Amino acid sequence: MAPGARERILDTAFGLFYAHGPRGVGVDTIVAESGVAKATLYKHFPRKDDLVLAYLDRVDQVWFGQLRAAARTAGEDPRDQLVGLFDAVVRACRREGYHGCAFINAAAETDTATDVHARTVEHKAVVRAWVADLARRAGAADPQLLARQLTLLLDGALTAGVLDADPAAADGARRAARTLVAEATGGTW
Amino acid sequence: MAPGARERILDTAFGLFYAHGPRGVGVDTIVAESGVAKATLYKHFPRKDDLVLAYLDRVDQVWFGQLRAAARTAGEDPRDQLVGLFDAVVRACRREGYHGCAFINAAAETDTATDVHARTVEHKAVVRAWVADLARRAGAADPQLLARQLTLLLDGALTAGVLDADPAAADGARRAARTLVAEATGGTW
DNA sequence: ACGCTAGCAGACAGTTCTGTCTACCACCAC
DNA sequence: GTGGTGGTAGACAGAACTGTCTGCTAGCGT
Incomplete structure (x- = not known):
């Protein structure tokens, strides 16, 4: 929790997006891997594209x-x-x-x-x-x-x-x- | 019909795959666009990957x-x-x-x-x-x-x-x- | 004590994807 | 005419996808 959900999401997305390409990674995978709730992810990044751009x-x-x-x-x-x-x-x-x-x-x-x-x-x-x-x-x-x-x-x-x-x-x-x-x-x- | 179903499939896949990337084009789209039956496509190319390689x-x-x-x-x-x-x-x-x-x-x-x-x-x-x-x-x-x-x-x-x-x-x-x-x-x- | 913010857990809707299957049709060789 | 070949049409299963929603929990400032 210390690093905040946003950072954890970005860290996870960074690794997964780079390895498999943004289109090759589902939001569910990022949610599972980062241990964050789905609603939290969509609060910080309303669309998947927003997460890709942050990546x-x-x-x-x-x-x-x-x-x-x-x-x-x-x-x-x-x-x-x-x-x-x-x-x-x-x-x-x-x-x-x-x-x-x-x-x-x-x-x-x-x-x-x-x-x-x-x-x-x-x-x-x-x-x-x-x-x-x-x-x-x-x-x-x-x-x-x-x-x-x-x-x-x-x-x-x-x-x-x-x-x-x-x-x-x-x-x-x-x-x-x-x-x-x-x-x-x-x-x- | 004259050019054969295989050629029609490949022609269509060529255009679509190049424009949107193989992963960005569904088999259904190729079927619809080429006017070929789905079973025919899968007879010539058992997996989508086979079609990608032919492309x-x-x-x-x-x-x-x-x-x-x-x-x-x-x-x-x-x-x-x-x-x-x-x-x-x-x-x-x-x-x-x-x-x-x-x-x-x-x-x-x-x-x-x-x-x-x-x-x-x-x-x-x-x-x-x-x-x-x-x-x-x-x-x-x-x-x-x-x-x-x-x-x-x-x-x-x-x-x-x-x-x-x-x-x-x-x-x-x-x-x-x-x-x-x-x-x-x-x-x- | 109260409300606000941030987050967790997970069901859900609706779409799209690959790949399989049934049923039917047309032609052609023999 | 009979069977093989190659094709059409489309339903179907099963999975994965994005995005939404409800409920619950914990901390924190005042």
Whole structure:
């Protein structure tokens, strides 16, 4: 009880939604697993979609935090930070129960007109804007282009990480990122 | 009747599965839409999963055909062909009703131990092997690495194409491909 | 003592899903 | 004409789904 019903629901939903996809988990399962009453769940999240959106918000926080940490760890040079982003991917793919990008997975099972889809687009746009800022500070000739290319690689690597357990995927992405950053900033460093 | 019930079922399933994801389409819907009797559907495809796999096989044929056509159109030089692959992505993303990579979408809503997941892994491996052969003929220092990087970009671009209608995504992927191919084959051409 | 808030427990309605089954029909080979 | 093949039409069972509702309990501020 101490952590409050809302947190328990979100914790449970986080694990189940990520493992099986929002559509693959019934409300009853979340109720049973979290030990919360059904009425309580529907008080906090009137519709299942509200719970899904709260789940995605949490994923956004966690994943963005990991990206920031990876960049911070990579060093002072923004170019190193851009490449360092892919350490977050490498680490994520190695994690037990890794199942790809939660946003991509969630969007894959919804129509393009839904809130879930919109939230996914928004998340990707925010990440790309942040990468573009790094690219600008790295002195890229076209920061928007470089950010676009790196986030494409990012999404590709996140997807490949679940399809193909081979860690060569994330490593290949990292090396590709280095090549693209070098090309965009005019030479190696 | 002329085209046979099996084809009618597959045609209908192809459209519906791609638009809403296999899990988002009930067997009843396919029955109604294809004008086929339920018993007939279950005679040809004893389980829904069998129909999903047949759907994926058809997607594989179609998409691989488009990749091959894009490479062929790009010219004689294997390096041009590697870059030309991304024309297939550009064209796919522009198509009305584009909804991303059918394999990635299908895999996103299944467990990793399922047939659907395995078929997806297989498809991606076949495409990558084919790209690796192109990379070898293009004289890449490490064809496996280049193929890995290009297919990462491919998957990233296919995913971005549905999340973000901006055609800059596929174009960015194309330009990144050119950079990576140049780097791997030692200089521009 | 009183009322308010938060929560638990579980029945319930109504829909939708997969998969099975019965009954009938049309054609074609022999 | 007779039997096999492939198809239609639709009822049906059994499960799972979302969302609602009733009743009960415990704590807490005043």
